[in-house]
Amino acid sequence: xxxxxxxxxxxxxxxxxxxxxxxxxxxxxxxxxxxxxxxxxxxxxxxxxxxxxxxxxxxxxxxxxxxxxxxxxxxxxxxxxxxxxxxxxxxxxxxxxxxxxxxxxxxxxxxxxxxx
Numbered sequence: 001x002x003x004x005x006x007x008x009x010x011x012x013x014x015x016x017x018x019x020x021x022x023x024x025x026x027x028x029x030x031x032x033x034x035x036x037x038x039x040x041x042x043x044x045x046x047x048x049x050x051x052x053x054x055x056x057x058x059x060x061x062x063x064x065x066x067x068x069x070x071x072x073x074x075x076x077x078x079x080x081x082x083x084x085x086x087x088x089x090x091x092x093x094x095x096x097x098x099x100x101x102x103x104x105x106x107x108x109x110x111x112x113x114x115x116x
Contacts, residue, residue, distance in 0.1 A: 008043050021047050022069055028095075029075040029083065033114035041097045041113040048113075052094045055084035083115065 010017060024044050028034050029051075036044070051069060054062045058080055066076045087094050096116055103110040 008039060010040070010043075022071060025051060025069060026071045026075045028113060028115075029070060029079050030072070032083075033112055035100070035110060035112050037103070038097065038099055038109040038111040041111045044113060045095050045097065049092060049094055051079065052084055052087060053092075055079045056088055058084065086115075 010020070012020065020040075021044060024034065024036065024040065025048050028044065028048055047069075051066060054065050056062075063076065063080060066079060067073070070076050070079070094116055095113055098112045098114070100110050100112060102108065
């Protein structure tokens with residue numbers, strides 16, 4: 001039984017799964033809307049919401065924590081200076097997942113994830 005096992009593994013080892021979500025999070029911050037599978041979008045939600053909550057503090061510790069996760073300095077700066085100030089009065093729920101049907105190549109359920 002899988003009691004209290006909430007991590008979706010996506011058929012990947014830990015390091016490649018972390019790299020996948022780092023890349024998705026970086027691209028979401030840069031482009032503010034990305035197209036991916038529905039399962040990855042739902043799993044990315046928790047990662048990106050934690051990052052935005054940290055970025056709302058906008059101090060040196062928050063910046064260092066974001067640099068550990070996001071791949072580019074431009075993404076960190078955009079998250080701290082552009083995205084996080086928009087949500088300073090919001091307690092959570094910074095993203096939405098919009099289902100767009102099946103992907104043509106492999107019939108995976110595709111979805112957009114974007115900031116509210």
